[in-house]
Amino acid sequence: MVTVAPRDRLNARGLPLRAVSLVHHEITPGDSLPVEVKIRYRHPAVPATLQMLANSRARVEFAASFPAVTPARPALL
Secondary structure (H helix, E strand, C coil): CCCCCCHHHHEEEEEEECCCECCCCCCCCCCEEEEEECCCCCCCCEEEEEEECCCCCEEEEEEEEEECCCCCCCCEC
């Protein structure tokens, strides 16, 4: 799918994650953590909040909006 729109319409405030594997097993669904994330391989890390959900899912909320956030491989945290 291709989206054609003005740049400001491509901004995202966050993204969903699935198949999240955590090293720290005491983090449970409903917990939130301050994190830094990279939305692209060469993009600098930006501040965000990671909220754990049920069934190995999570949600990332960016501190600011970013353009053209696209799907990638499942995250390993």
